[in-house]
Amino acid sequence: MKKAFLGPIGDDLPxxxxxxxxxxxxxxxxxxxxxxxxxxxxxxxxLKGSLEIGRAVMDKGLLTSIDNPVADHVAFSYGLxxxxxxxxxxxxxxxxxxxxNYLVAMQEPGGVNLHTLIICTEVKK
Amino acid sequence: MRGQAAVMDALIFMLLASxxxxxxxxxSSLYASSTNxxxxxxxxxxxxxxxxxxxxxxxxxxxxxxxxxxxxxxxxQDSVETYLNGYAKEVWTNITSSSPAGERTFLCFExxxxxxxxxxxxxxxxxxxxxxxxxxxxxxTYTSSVRISDITTAVLKxxx
Numbered sequence: 295m296k297k298a299f300l301g302p303i304g305d306d307l308p309x310x311x312x313x314x315x316x317x318x319x320x321x322x323x324x325x326x327x328x329x330x331x332x333x334x335x336x337x338x339x340x341l342k343g344s345l346e347i348g349r350a351v352m353d354k355g356l357l358t359s360i361d362n363p364v365a366d367h368v369a370f371s372y373g374l375x376x377x378x379x380x381x382x383x384x385x386x387x388x389x390x391x392x393x394x395n396y397l398v399a400m401q402e403p404g405g406v407n408l409h410t411l412i413i414c415t416e417v418k419k
Numbered sequence: 420m421r422g423q424a425a426v427m428d429a430l431i432f433m434l435l436a437s438x439x440x441x442x443x444x445x446x447s448s449l450y451a452s453s454t455n456x457x458x459x460x461x462x463x464x465x466x467x468x469x470x471x472x473x474x475x476x477x478x479x480x481x482x483x484x485x486x487x488x489x490x491x492x493x494x495x496q497d498s499v500e501t502y503l504n505g506y507a508k509e510v511w512t513n514i515t516s517s518s519p520a521g522e523r524t525f526l527c528f529e530x531x532x533x534x535x536x537x538x539x540x541x542x543x544x545x546x547x548x549x550x551x552x553x554x555x556x557x558x559x560t561y562t563s564s565v566r567i568s569d570i571t572t573a574v575l576k577x578x579x
Contacts, residue, residue, distance in 0.1 A: 316436035
């Protein structure tokens with residue numbers, strides 16, 4: 295039995311479905327990859343920025359204050375916000391941030407004391 | 420027959436597209452992971468370097484400089500162990516609580532003396548004769564060292 299002629303598209307319909315599916319898979323993969331790629335670049339930049347902020351804060355070895363204008367400048371250039379805490383992080387802080395600890399010597403009224411400096415960084419919203 | 424060939428071509432194309440998509444997924448999962456690992460390594464090295472610098476300003480409970488005291492007793496591991504569990508207990512707490520490696524942080528002594536490493540929780544620091552603490556041989560180490568005397572180098576080691 296001879297199959298009826300369905301037209302130029304109708305004849306190739308099964309192959310068109312397969313082609314569209316293949317193109318769909320391919321472009322979905324590209325979109326997903328670009329999303330992951332951008333996400334990872336942002337993550338790497340945040341990590342780099344966090345380390346730079348740490349370097350800026352720790353620059354002098356002996357700290358007199360945890361507020362550091364150079365660290366603010368570095369954070370701004372990386373598009374990050376940062377917060378520094380001594381020894382403990384209050385509840386609700388630093389939850390979704392990158393967190394880096396450093397052992398620091400701090401000049402205080404009673405003398406020099408060792409503390410854990412916790413630097414929390416996150417991408418500025 | 421022409422229709423079957425077209426379907427076959429489309430299936431082969433779909434196979435190729437699936438292969439390319441798999442490659443893309445694979446590449447995206449690996450992308451930047453080594454960079455992030457390197458950044459984590461840099462952080463650990465920087466932590467160790469900064470900690471060794473901070474320890475230059477550290478004083479024990481008798482207000483003696485930490486490295487000065489260690490310099491005098493470094494050739495005797497028992498004295499160092501007693502010191503880290505006693506007068507320098509607070510200094511050791513500061514080290515382990517701030518370290519990203521936590522209690523897998525060790526203070527080791529090398530040079531012309533028999534090498535040994537001290538580590539453990541606060542008040543329970545143990546010193547063992549070995550350049551590497553037992554059980555940590557295959558772990559990744561991040562170190563920073565300071566020469567505390569002509570014959571002794573103190574090394575802060577972080578194990579992962």
